Amino acid sequence: MRLGFNFTLGDTYDLVQRLIAEGHIDYCEYLIDNFFCVDPDEIAKAFDCPIGLHVMYSRFLEADRPTLVDFAARLRDYIDATNAIYVSDHILRFTHEGRAFFHLGEIDYSTEYEFVRDKVLEWQEIVGQRIHFENYPSIMDGGLEAPTFFERLTKETGAGVLFDASNAVCAYRNCGTPLEAWRNVIAKAQHFHVAGYRNSMIEPFISLDTHADSLSPETVAFLENFRSVFDKPGATMTYERDQEIEYDDIVADLKLLRGLFGEPQERRHDLVVSA
Template identity: 30%
Template sequence: MRGPDDRPGPPVNVRSERMPVNLASIPYLGSGLGYREELADGIAAARDEIDFVEVLADKYISQPRLLDELREIRDLYPVIPHGVGLSIGTVGPVPPDYLAGMRRVSDVSGAPYYSDHLCMTKVPGIDLHHLAPLWRTEEVLESIIGKVDTIQQTLGKPLVLETISYLVDFDSPISEPDFFHRLTERTGCGILLDLTNVYSNSVNHLFDPLEYLQRLPLDHVVQVHLAGGFWAHGVLIDGHSHPVPEEVWELLAELCRRIDLKASILEQDANLDSLRPLLEQVWRARSIMRNPVVA
């Protein structure tokens, strides 16, 4: 028997009238944690300490039989699906089967928005297995605007796109902040501001992270990511493996002095032996969001 979560969506990859997007209607979610199977038992037991969780959407897109697991998580916490396989910068439309999978996961999660990355993970015929930066041109911008419109129309909710870390950037005619300005102005979509990525990029490419923040359309920032990385051969790597560095906490406080941030997620994919250090960082993020003046 089909439940309300499994209702069929509209036809995919068919452009229609642009859906009005109201980021202000997204509720305050608070401070949460990236859901990882290794932490499942601890996360279930910490319901008073974690406001919401972020799940890896592609797991459920590629394995629809696991949607019952997603429903169980949703029954414990508010859930935000976070994708890695959209590859919105790839030439051509979003594959219909992938877009249909996004819709299923989005509906089952009951989330107020769906997030992925402003990047490429594929080129025709090749999976890069990497979040690669875009060559930010007028043609690429127009292509992405069309795909964002299609996705938001299909999901019936905002798409929120994440800033990525990069070791090599192209000499693009449009800067990343200007690209986000024009994309959000045309589509109404949101931004997932990965503050660790901003900090790592600023260190590796020698720019001021605060100046970068000032140039973004901060009124479209819905959520942030926080994580800790490591140094390798003189390069700061966003490894999702260590505590959030103090410089990133300072960026979070500065951001929260400027906007009413709706959601913060701590990401950690390695060194998962204990939940307690992660919860302490979730608490710290919540404290900064509530009172950034004394952070």
């Protein structure tokens, strides 16, 4: 298992450099649309390690085709310049009847499958490659249907799942989606996220994917229990932390993950682009 760190903010540049230099991570994942203002070649040279690209605001379920074509053309320059080991995105709602959500919205898995499948096919065709879509830290009961939705989606579109382990733990805590229900998704997935979460400040208390804390005991137990299902050749796990950024805390979690999964088998120059 290769370990990585998410790079979402210019502020953590020195931290990521240090994580690489000290061998705590093997690659870096850019939240790439945050960096569309930076020249692709500069992005490619910024870190001496392989690069994954995570897309946040393509809004591919809602944007019209010309907008997506333009977004994909910009994204393509970064994919090519970095020789990205994967490209990932989110299945999310950003608006409802023209009004922007304050929090990103989960889709209705039971009624929107065909719509999402067709959009995923179109988005992969426009970008020109396979995309890995992240699971949501579900809040509502509809989250119970997420595992079978993702299984079907990957079968029918060729897309991958970027499986966020702590999002699945949040969904379990919030709506009871069993972690076991994700087994087939995890077995097929090559790219993973993991992070800390925290309870909301007001009732009803829900677990929020805050990226602001160390890994919870529940998340660590999940990784331990499914270790052999997660780990496979070419697998990556990105540790997400973009608040409460404490170097020693981050390193402690990365060491925990290294202890769990061992040193990656792959040498850096052997990495291949996931098609």
